[in-house]
Amino acid sequence: MQKHISLNKPLLPAALMGMAVTLLLNGCQSTAVNGVEEAQYQTSTQPTNTYRRNKGEIAQVRTSLAAQYIRQKNLDAAKRQLEKALDANSRYAPAYDMMGVLLQQEGSRINLQKAEGYFQKAIALDPEFTQARNNYGVYLSQIQRYAEAVEQFEIAGAALGYEGRISALENLGRTQLLLGDKSAATQSFLRALEGSRNSLIAHIELVDLLIDAGRISQAQSLYEETLLITQGTPLSPRLLLQGIKLAAAQNNISDRQQLAQQLLSSYPLSSEAKQLKTWLNNPEASWK
Numbered sequence: 001m002q003k004h005i006s007l008n009k010p011l012l013p014a015a016l017m018g019m020a021v022t023l024l025l026n027g028c029q030s031t032a033v034n035g036v037e038e039a040q041y042q043t044s045t046q047p048t049n050t051y052r053r054n055k056g057e058i059a060q061v062r063t064s065l066a067a068q069y070i071r072q073k074n075l076d077a078a079k080r081q082l083e084k085a086l087d088a089n090s091r092y093a094p095a096y097d098m099m100g101v102l103l104q105q106e107g108s109r110i111n112l113q114k115a116e117g118y119f120q121k122a123i124a125l126d127p128e129f130t131q132a133r134n135n136y137g138v139y140l141s142q143i144q145r146y147a148e149a150v151e152q153f154e155i156a157g158a159a160l161g162y163e164g165r166i167s168a169l170e171n172l173g174r175t176q177l178l179l180g181d182k183s184a185a186t187q188s189f190l191r192a193l194e195g196s197r198n199s200l201i202a203h204i205e206l207v208d209l210l211i212d213a214g215r216i217s218q219a220q221s222l223y224e225e226t227l228l229i230t231q232g233t234p235l236s237p238r239l240l241l242q243g244i245k246l247a248a249a250q251n252n253i254s255d256r257q258q259l260a261q262q263l264l265s266s267y268p269l270s271s272e273a274k275q276l277k278t279w280l281n282n283p284e285a286s287w288k
Contacts, residue, residue, distance in 0.1 A: 059089035066098050070105060078102050096122035097132040104139050115139055130159040134168045141175050149175050157191065166192050170201040182209060200229055207242050216249045237263060237272035244276060245287060 062085035069078035079102060085095040100118035103111040119136035122129055137152030153175060156168035173188035186209050192202035203226040210219035223246055226239065235243075240263040247256035260276055267273055279287055 055088045056092070059085040059092035059095055062088065063092065063095045063098050066095075066102065070098070070102055075102060075106055091125055093122040093126040093129050093132065096125065097129065097135055100132075100139065101135055104142070112143065130156050130162040130168075131164060134164055134171065137168070137171060137175070141171070141178070146175050146179050150179070157188070166196045166199055166202075169195065170199060170205075173202070173205060177205070182212070185209065198229060200226070203229065204238060204242075211242065211245050211249070216246065220246050220250070234266070235262070237267040237270040240267070241272040241275060248283075 062081045066078040066081040066085065069075070069081060078098075082095055082099045082102065085092060086099075089095070096118045100115045100122065103115035103118065116136075116139065119132060119139060122132040123136065126132070133152045134156040137149045137156065140146070140149035140152065150172060153168050153172035156162065157165060157172050159165055159168075162168070169188050169192040173185040173192065176182075176185035176188060186206065189199075189202040189206045189209070192199045193206070203222060207219050207223050207226060210216075210222065219242075223239075223242055227235075230236075230239065240259050243259045244256055244263065247253075247259060260280075263270075263276055264273055275287060279285065
């Protein structure tokens with residue numbers, strides 16, 4: 001089984017990166033900001049509750065704009081929008097969460113250190129803000145605090161109704177693999193499949209886990225299901241290597257040779273190609 005597990009799905013579809021962090025705030029048109037600002041300027045003649053509502057709207061719109069800027073890699077513009085959001089409402093949890101995402105994506109040592117405080121503030125303001133917990137988990141995994149990341153992913157993965165729940169379960173399983181807990185990871189990926197049979201990450205990880213456990217028949221069935229999900233796209237090096245392992249385990253020489261040739265010709269510099277070459281030199285050895 002492959003030893004290298006990456007979170008940039010970005011634990012972000014796009015996990016981060018692709019670890020990639022999922023940004024689920026509703027997008028807003030920039031013209032809406034002008035409308036909200038205009039209402040704010042007129043608040044001196046409006047009731048207090050309207051003023052407060054407008055301040056909340058400003059924070060929401062500014063944060064949504066920041067999310068758009070982050071997706072466009074315009075981090076400076078995103079930072080300015082988030083500062084304005086917090087000026088409007090210093091207790092708006094999504095703005096703190098988004099600031100954490102922004103600082104994490106910038107990636108310098110100073111900003112990575114700052115990011116944690118923003119994630120923690122978002123969760124402190126709203127403990128039920130599940131997206132912040134998933135994003136914080138991705139951050140913790142990035143800085144290799146895996147046990148703490150698992151705690152956050154477990155909370156997000158148990159939040160029924162949360163749109164990113166399957167992604168959180170995928171992140172949970174991958175982090176458990178990094179901790180060497182294959183049994184727990186298997187259960188997390190199975191939960192992801194129960195929630196969405198289209199979870200490609202869960203399929204791929206479970207195929208490797210089943211192959212590693214010697215459960216070839218089950219691995220083959222899940223592998224074939226994975227190929228249906230990826231139909232129409234070129235097979236990745238990892239999927240090719242999985243197919244080679246399954247063919248070898250079932251003594252299917254024709255498929256093994258065909259897939260091996262495809263892997264070596266299409267991805268000659270990949271880590272999977274290196275594993276294949278090592279195995280071809282010593283077929284009696286275990287895959288590494």
